[in-house]
Amino acid sequence: MYMFKYVTKRLGLMLFTFVIIFTMCFVLIKLLPIPTNALPGQDPIVVMKTLEGRGWITNIQEGTNGVWTYDRVPILIQYGNYIKRIVTEGDFGIATTYGEYLNMDLWEVFTDHLPPTILINIYSTLIGVPIGLGLGILAALKKNKWQDQVINVFIILLISVPSIVLALMLQYVFCFKLGWFPLSMLTSDQYFSWPVFHSMLPAVFALCLGSIAGYARYTRAELSEVLTGEFMLLARTKGLTKRQAIFRHAMRNSMVVIFPSILSEFVGVLSGSLIIEQMFGINGVGGLYLGAITAKDYDFFMLLSGFYTLVGLTAGIVIDISYGFIDPRIRMGAK
C-alpha cells in the first residue's frame, strides 16, 4: 500500500511540475509578437483567418494601406482554448510558418517523425546493453588484470570523447573512407526494409558507444562491490560453482542498481540525440525541433517542448519508482 501511495505521490508531483513548465512555456511563447507575415504564395487573409480560427486573435480589420490590425485574445483564454482542443479533439494545431509542413496537422507530422528516432534508440539499446553489461562483468571478474585495464581505458576514452567527435569519426571512417554505409539515412518510411535499416546503422553505432561505456562503468563498479559481499562466500561454500554464484546471486543483486538506469535511459533516449540526428540526416523529432525553431512555428515548438519535458520527467521518475519494485529491501518514501 505504501508503495502505491508513493507512486501516486511521485506521479502527482511530476504532473504538477509538467503543468507548471508547460504553462510557463505557453505564456512565454504567447508574449512574443505573433508571426502574421504570409509566406510567398500565401494569402494574408488566410493567415489571419487561420490565427483567428486557432483562437489567438480576434477582430481582424484590413487597414487602408494593406496593413492588418487585430486584437490579441488574453493569454489565459488562449491557454484555455489550447488545452480544450487538445483534450477534446487531440488537436495540437497546424503548422503556420514551418514551410515544409504548412497547414498540416502537427500531431500527425510529429508522429510521422517519431519512428526513426525511436527505432534508432531501440536498436542502440539492443546493441548497447548486452555489450556494455558484458564488458562491465568481464572487467569486474578480472579486476585489476589486463582485461580490466584495457576495458577501463576504453571506457574512459568513450566517456571523454564527446559524441560530436565520435559520430564524426564514425561517419568519416565507415561512411566516407570505407563506403560501407551511406552518408545519411535514406528518407523512406519503409523502416524495416534492409536499405533503410542499413543506412540507419552508423547513427545507431554512434548512439550506442556512449551508453556502452556508461553501462560498462556502472556494472563494473556495482558488480565488483557485490562480489566482495559475504553472501557470495556463503554461496561458494554451500557448493555452487563460480558461474552459478555469479549469475544467480551476484548478478541479480547488482542489477538492482543497473536495471533502473537502463529503463530510464530507454525512456530518455526517446527524445533522441539532436546531434546524432543532425549529423546522420535522420528525419526524426530532433530535426523537426530545429526546423520549428528556425521557422518560429510556435505551436510546433509548444508540442515538441511538451514532449521533451515529459520524456525528461518520466525518465527521472522511472529510476525512483523501479528501485522500489525491483529491490524489496528498499522501501520507497518510508520514514
Add this chain to the structure above:
Amino acid sequence: MTNQYQNIPAEKFQFVQRSDIGHDKKFDTKPVSYFQGAFRRFCKNKGAVVGGIVISFLILFAIFAPFFTPYTVPYYDATYMYTPPRLEIFANSNIDFWDGCKVKNANYITYLKDVALMQEIGQDVIKNGEYTVSEDGSLYTYRFDAYHGVGFGKYKIISPEEFAAIQQYQNDTGKQVLYPVVPFSDRKNMQEKNKYDANIYYEVENLKASVLRPKTDKDGNIIPNYWKYTEEDKSSLVADYNSLRIEGEDGVQENGKTYYYAYGRKVDGGIEVRAEYYEYYTYTHTQVKKDGISEPNFIFGTDKNGKDILTCLANGARFSFIFASVVAAVNFIVGVIWGSISGYFGGKLDLAMERFCEILGSVPSMIVITLLQFHLGALILEHGWFQLSNIQNVLVLFIAFFATGWIGMAGTTRMQFYRFKNQEYVLAARTLGAGDARIMFKHIFPNGIGTIVTRVALAIPSMIYSETSLTYLGIINLDAGRITSVGTMIAKGKDSITAGAAYAAFFPCIFLVLMMLSFNLFGNGMRDAFNPSLRGSEE
C-alpha cells in the same frame, strides 16, 4: 639488557628539578593542512597532473596563438579555400606529411596542366616531380602543392598604377608576379570558360575544345604561346614593362629579329595581366594591405571559405574558455549563496527552495535557450538596441547556462551544509555567540570548499561541450565578426569531409577531445584529492 649498576651509590642520585620533567615533544615534522594534503594527493595522481598540463597548454594556445598568426577571424581568401595544413619544417624537409600538399588523382590532361604550371613558375607544384601512373595509364597520382598550385586563376585587370607598383615590387624583391600574356587573337577563339583562364599560356591541340589539351614538343615539353612583339612594330595595346622578365627571355632571337614578350595588354579600364596568385597574394598583403601577412602559410589549413583554421580555432577556444569561466564563476557565487541558505536554515524554506530548483531543473535546457532566443530577438527588434547578433547570442548563451547551471552548484553546496551544520564545532561556535553568517561562511563553507571547487572544475568542460553542441546545431550562431566557436568549425568541417579536406574537422575535434579528456582527468584527480577519507591511504 643487563643492568650496568648493581649498586648505585647514594651520591649519584640527584633531586629532580621541576624543569626536568619530560613533556610531550613538539612534532619535528611540519603539520600538513587540508589543502597541502590535497595538493600532495593530487600530485601523486599521474593522470590528473597530465590533464592539468594539457589544460594549461590549451589555455596558453587559446591566449597566445592569435598573437602569433598574422591572420584574423574575419580574414578569408576564397582562392585559398580547403588549403591543406603546412608546417614550414615539414615543407622544407622531404617528408610527405604536413607539407601543404594534397594527394591528387588526375587524368593525363590535368596532370599535363600541372606540369605546365610547374614549368612556368619554377615551383614544385608536383612534389619533386614524382608521380605514379595507374596500370591502364589513365590515372596520375602525385602530391600536389596546394599553395603554388592555385596557379594564375583568371586574367586580372589592374590599374596602370598598380601595374607600375607591381613592377617596382618585382625590381625590389626579385620575385616574379607577372608573367607574359597570351595573344588575344588565340584566346578569343576559345570557349567562354577558357578565354579568361590565365593558367593557359601554352599552345593547345584544339582551341575550341571544352577541355584544352596542351601541345608538347618531341621531348614532351610544353610549348609556350606568349605574345611576342618587336621594338619596331609594337602594338599600341602592349603595356610598357621594364621589370623582371621570365628566365631566358631578354629578347628572343627569331629570324634575325629581337622579340619581346608582352606582360600586359591594355584594355578598357586598365591593363590585363597574368599574375601568379601566390606571389600576387604576397604582394597585396605586404605592399597594399600591410596586415602583417606575408606569404600564404596556413599551419592548420583553411576551411571552405578560405579562413585560417588555426586562428579561428584559437579564437573559438579563447571564447569558450573565457565564457565558461565567467559562467562558472557566476554560477558558483549564486549557487553557493542559494545552497548555503537552503542547507543551513533547512525546514520549510529549504523545501520551497528545493521545489523551485527541481522545477527549474526539469526544463530541458534546449527549451530555455530557444525561448530566450525568441524573446531577446523580439525585444531587440522592438527597441532596435544593438545590431550585433553576436552580443545577442552571447547574452542568450550566458543567461541560459546561468539559468540551469547554478542549480547543480546549489545542490552540492546544500549537501555540504547538511553534512557540517550539526557537527560539534558548529555548535561550539554558536555557543560562543557567532552569528549565522559567520558560521555559514567562516566555519561551514571552508570545510566544503574542496567538493564545491571540484564541482566547478567539472562544470567547465561540460559547459564548453554544451556551447559546442549548440553552435554545432546552429541553434546559437556565433560565427560573425571577430568571434567564432569550435562548434561552428566542426559543423563546417563536417561538410568538408566530402570535399576531401578532413583536416578542417580534425583540428577542432582534436581540441575538443583533448580538452574534455584532460578536464575529466583533472577533475577526477581533484575530487580524489579533496576527499579527506583518502588521507593517508597513499602511503
